[in-house]
Amino acid sequence: MSNATESHLWATYTTTANPNNILNTTTTTTTTTTTTTNAWFSTSDISTTGNSTWWNTSTSTSSEVSLKLPACHHHSSSSSSSSSSSSLLLQPLWDHLLLHHFSLVSSPFFPVLLAFSGYLLFSLPFAAFDLLGEERLPAVHRYKIQRDRRPTLRMMLRSLGTAVYNHLVFVLPLVVIHGLLVPPPALPLHAPTVWQVFSGALGALLVFDAQYFIWHVVHHRNPHLYRWVHAVHHEYYSPFSWSTQQLSAAELMSIGFWSSVDPVLLGLHPLTAWLLTLFSVWLSVEDHVGYDLPCALHRLVPLGLLGGAPAHDMHHQRPATNFAPFFSHWDKLLGTEAHLEEKVITTNTTDKLGESDHAARVGKH
Incomplete structure (x- = not known):
């Protein structure tokens, strides 16, 4: 997909999603080895099943992470935008923890x-x-x-x-x-x-x-x-x-x-x-x-x-x-x-x- 037509899921989601949406993750081992890790997920990675949206990315540790989002609901009210804006200070830290240290922070230990x-x-x-x-x-x-x-x-x-x-x-x-x-x-x-x-x-x-x-x-x-x-x-x-x-x-x-x-x-x-x-x-x-x-x-x-x-x-x-x-x-x-x-x-x-x-x-x- 060319840069002219490619959009990024994270940017799209944060501007349109319900702030209460939940991120569910599962990790499965694969035999494919790759070294790419993207902080932003492009639409080329997206597949849709029913009311849910999925995307996949691979990590340098040869594990494939499947991330599932509930269906995004569009909101025109200013309250959703205000809530999103007020969390911007900590959002980069939270994004980093989810994208790069998920296996650690999701562990019960x-x-x-x-x-x-x-x-x-x-x-x-x-x-x-x-x-x-x-x-x-x-x-x-x-x-x-x-x-x-x-x-x-x-x-x-x-x-x-x-x-x-x-x-x-x-x-x-x-x-x-x-x-x-x-x-x-x-x-x-x-x-x-x-x-x-x-x-x-x-x-x-x-x-x-x-x-x-x-x-x-x-x-x-x-x-x-x-x-x-x-x-x-x-x-x-x-x-x-x-x-x-x-x-x-x-x-x-x-x-x-x-x-x-x-x-x-x-x-x-x-x-x-x-x-x-x-x-x-x-x-x-x-x-x-x-x-x-x-x-x-x-x-x-x-x-x-x-x-x-x-x-x-x-x-x-x-x-x-x-x-x-x-x-x-x-x-x-x-x-x-x-x-x-x-x-x-x-x-x-x-x-x-x-x-x-x-x-x-x-x-x-």
């Missing part, structure tokens, strides 16, 4: 990979701060909340090992079982607007904050639940970045359940859910780092809406306070809020694993 990778990447800088110590990084350690305590390499490896073990033994098998029982959801063709990302993520954070607050209070008030489920997270009096996922399998499953179900119940776009995953992991790590840095989110967000590292560090020192994971309103309303200046000063205390203050300071492990 992708949310787990995203969350665990975020945990690793966000924790590493603070682990380096702790290992280098006050002698080498005095400018950073001036913001350390419990300056007389320093996590050792042994403590860090134990927390990281717990996280890896929980994911290999519990999380991944559950993902496999879920994938066998529940078909993967279709990915939408259009990206969310910036407002949809912001409002959806904020709503999900507020819902999760309330859920975990209730769960947290119950598990602290009930000695049996605390002992068998939540005590693992309190093995260290002074939290550090890797201790973010120092969790029992039951607690990790509870958090994972809400994190997976809430976006579905709220109808969040997959891109919103993925960005929410990274942001919530960052908030969780920042709560545990043990540093009250001037650039921390709880200092940037006004009115003390976020608790941040000081609030959660205080919770590890006084476990009957500061139950909320992110925000501060529930603790303020229910009288469980506490501030660092109210803490009880202790000396020569020992974490549950037997890491004394002196051993932590000099790096013995």
